[in-house]
Amino acid sequence: MPSPKGKNPGRGGGSPVLGSSNGRYDFMSLTKPLSRSSPPNLLQRQGSDPTTARLRASESPTRRRGSGSSVGSASGQTLTEEDGIRLNPSFLHVALSSLLAIDLWLSKRLGVCACEDSSWGSVRPLMKLLEISGHGIPWLAGTAYCLYKSDSAAGQEVMLNLLMGLLLDLVLVAIIKAVVRRRRPAHNRMDMFATFSVDSYSFPSGHATRAALCGRFLLAHLVLAAPLRVLVWLWTGLVGLSRVLLGRHNVTDVIFGFWMGYCQYNLVEMLWLSPQTLQGLLGQLA
Ligand SMILES: CC(C)=CCC/C(C)=C/CC/C(C)=C/COP(=O)(O)O
Numbered sequence: 001m002p003s004p005k006g007k008n009p010g011r012g013g014g015s016p017v018l019g020s021s022n023g024r025y026d027f028m029s030l031t032k033p034l035s036r037s038s039p040p041n042l043l044q045r046q047g048s049d050p051t052t053a054r055l056r057a058s059e060s061p062t063r064r065r066g067s068g069s070s071v072g073s074a075s076g077q078t079l080t081e082e083d084g085i086r087l088n089p090s091f092l093h094v095a096l097s098s099l100l101a102i103d104l105w106l107s108k109r110l111g112v113c114a115c116e117d118s119s120w121g122s123v124r125p126l127m128k129l130l131e132i133s134g135h136g137i138p139w140l141a142g143t144a145y146c147l148y149k150s151d152s153a154a155g156q157e158v159m160l161n162l163l164m165g166l167l168l169d170l171v172l173v174a175i176i177k178a179v180v181r182r183r184r185p186a187h188n189r190m191d192m193f194a195t196f197s198v199d200s201y202s203f204p205s206g207h208a209t210r211a212a213l214c215g216r217f218l219l220a221h222l223v224l225a226a227p228l229r230v231l232v233w234l235w236t237g238l239v240g241l242s243r244v245l246l247g248r249h250n251v252t253d254v255i256f257g258f259w260m261g262y263c264q265y266n267l268v269e270m271l272w273l274s275p276q277t278l279q280g281l282l283g284q285l286a
Pocket residue numbers: 135136137140170192193194195196199201202204205206207208243248
C-alpha cells in the first residue's frame with residue numbers, strides 16, 4: 001500500500017491535518033485530493049500497522065457510510081467535511097503539545113538559579129529576596145497594617161480594597177491550582193516558606209498573579225512619581241522572571257499568572273468597596 005503522504009498536483013490550498021504513514025503523523029491537506037499513487041483515504045489501513053489500525057477504527061461513521069459532502073475523491077472512498085471537523089482538533093492537539101514541549105524545554109533552560117550549584121547559583125539569594133517581596137504574607141500584613149494606621153477615609157478605602165484584592169487572589173489561585181494540578185518543574189527545590197498544600201502545584205504562579213495585581217493597583221492608586229512607577233514595573237517583571245529562574249515555574253505558569261493578575265485588578269475595580277458601601281456593610285453587622 002503506498003504512503004498516504006502523497007500529494008495531488010491538481011489542487012492547492014486547504015487546511016493541514018494529520019495523516020499516518022508507517023506509524024508517523026504528517027501534515028496533509030484536507031482539501032487536496034490524493035494522488036493516484038496515494039491510497040484513497042487518509043486513514044487507509046496499512047497492512048497490520050497497529051497505529052493506522054487504531055486510527056481506522058476511530059474513523060467517522062458518517063464517512064464509513066459514504067455520506068457527507070465530499071472534498072476530494074480518489075478510488076471509491078471520499079474525504080468529507082466531517083473528516084475536517086473531526087481531524088482538525090488533532091491539529092490543535094499537536095499545536096498545544098508542541099507549545100507545552102517548548103515551554104518545558106525553555107523553562108528548564110532558564111532555571112539557572114534552581115539550586116546553589118546551578119550556573120547562576122550565586123544569584124539565587126537575590127531571586128529569593130524577590131520571591132519574599134511577592135509573597136502573600138508580607139503583602140497581607142503590610143496592607144492590614146497600613147489600613148490600621150491610615151487616618152484618612154480615602155486611605156482606608158484604598159487599603160481595604162487592596163486587602164480584598166489580595167484575598168480574592170489567594171482564593172482564585174488556590175482554586176485553579178487545585179483544579180489544574182500541574183506539577184512544578186522537576187528541577188525545582190521546594191524550599192519556599194509558608195506555603196499551602198495547593199502550592200505544591202505550579203499553574204498559575206501565585207507570585208505572578210500577585211505581582212500583576214499589586215503592580216496595577218499601586219500604579220492606579222498609590223504611586224504617582226515617574227521614577228517610582230518605573231520601579232513598580234520593574235519589580236513586577238522581575239518577580240515573574242525570578243519564578244522561572246528559581247525553577248519554581250514553567251514560563252506558561254508565569255505568563256498566565258500575569259494575565260490573571262491583570263484581570264483580577266479589573267475585578268477589584270468592578271467590586272470596588274466605596275465608603276458608602278462600607279458604612280452599609282458595617283451598619284448591617286452592628
Ligand atoms: C492570611 C493568610 C491566609 C495568609 C496566607 C499567605 C500565604 C501563605 C500565601 C502563599 C504564598 C505562596 C507561597 C504562593 C505560591 O506562589 P507561586 O508563585 O509559587 O505559585
